[in-house]
Amino acid sequence: MEIQLWRELLDPYQLAVDELIVKFNHVITEHRTRGLYSPIESVEGRLKSIDSILEKMKRKDISMNEIEEKMEDIAGIRLNCQFVEDIEKVVKIVEQRSDMKVKCVKDYIKHVKASGYRSYHMIIAYTVNTIDGPKELSAEIQIRTMAMNFWATVEHSLQYKYKENIPDNIQRKLIDASQAIVQIDQAMSDVRDEIMDAQNSHQRKENMVKDILNNIQNLYRVANKREVAKIQDEFYKVYMLDDMMQLQHFASQLDIISEGYQTQSLT
Numbered sequence: 077m078e079i080q081l082w083r084e085l086l087d088p089y090q091l092a093v094d095e096l097i098v099k100f101n102h103v104i105t106e107h108r109t110r111g112l113y114s115p116i117e118s119v120e121g122r123l124k125s126i127d128s129i130l131e132k133m134k135r136k137d138i139s140m141n142e143i144e145e146k147m148e149d150i151a152g153i154r155l156n157c158q159f160v161e162d163i164e165k166v167v168k169i170v171e172q173r174s175d176m177k178v179k180c181v182k183d184y185i186k187h188v189k190a191s192g193y194r195s196y197h198m199i200i201a202y203t204v205n206t207i208d209g210p211k212e213l214s215a216e217i218q219i220r221t222m223a224m225n226f227w228a229t230v231e232h233s234l235q236y237k238y239k240e241n242i243p244d245n246i247q248r249k250l251i252d253a254s255q256a257i258v259q260i261d262q263a264m265s266d267v268r269d270e271i272m273d274a275q276n277s278h279q280r281k282e283n284m285v286k287d288i289l290n291n292i293q294n295l296y297r298v299a300n301k302r303e304v305a306k307i308q309d310e311f312y313k314v315y316m317l318d319d320m321m322q323l324q325h326f327a328s329q330l331d332i333i334s335e336g337y338q339t340q341s342l343t
């Protein structure tokens with residue numbers, strides 16, 4: 077296929093990857109700005125390389141004009157979670173969205189691959205708008221814990237090096253490592269509540285400090301500078317006390333002052 081035709085074929089998939097990265101990152105932001113724990117920890121995305129497309133076409137006997145219909149992972153999104161329990165929450169988030177439709181799922185967590193690979197895959201139908209109009213295409217969403225991701229990333233690079241023929245002794249070690257990953261995920265799940273509590277209170281504090289600083293910055297524009305400098309000094313003192321109740325009280329007082337000046341921060 078001519079280079080220009082590859083471009084035309086792949087451009088909408090690149091657009092889908094770009095859009096989906098923005099959308100899922102926004103899911104993280106929405107949780108965090110509301111002081112909520114985000115079941116998605118991080119988002120990655122990639123357009124399948126032409127080399128990888130050609131290799132899969134050969135392996136699965138797919139012809140050029142069947143690519144769009146049969147190759148469902150040209151646009152790939154990976155949603156990394158901290159805990160195994162987060163995966164089903166992320167699955168629900170995807171299922172409930174109105175801008176994508178789940179076509180099928182592959183649960184390699186319940187049905188671990190012979191290689192030791194664990195991950196939850198969803199194939200979605202997603203519409204992008206191009207200069208030729210709307211175009212529906214398939215994209216693959218891989219949902220896994222960070223520990224599963226570590227294993228898959230390392231194993232994937234070995235697959236690349238050895239093609240289909242990873243030596244037996246390395247393969248056995250990878251399967252052992254995959255089982256160790258299950259134990260790591262289990263151990264992390266056991267302290268999940270503790271970790272989530274710590275992260276939530278850290279996030280709440282971070283949001284509060286951000287609001288306070290925004291309010292102070294806005295006040296500088298309209299209020300007496302010396303008064304605002306005093307408020308700022310007071311903030312540093314309260315912050316140093318490392319007491320959430322006092323910080324909360326300070327934030328509420330500052331909100332009242334900002335309201336008076338109609339400069340209340342929106343963030």
Ligand code: 0O2
Nearest residue numbers: 124125128132149182189191192193197227228229231232
């Ligand atoms: P890349 O570089 O991400 O494009 P296939 O596994 O490709 O024969 P299918 O049904 O299309 O068949 O997809 P499947 O099994 O759901 O897997 C698609 C993707 O999942 C792979 O893409 C990998 O990213 C990942 N994956 C599946 N099995 C394994 C595995 O054993 N180890 C690792 N590390 N990743 C796996 P590509 O095309 O391999 O790679």
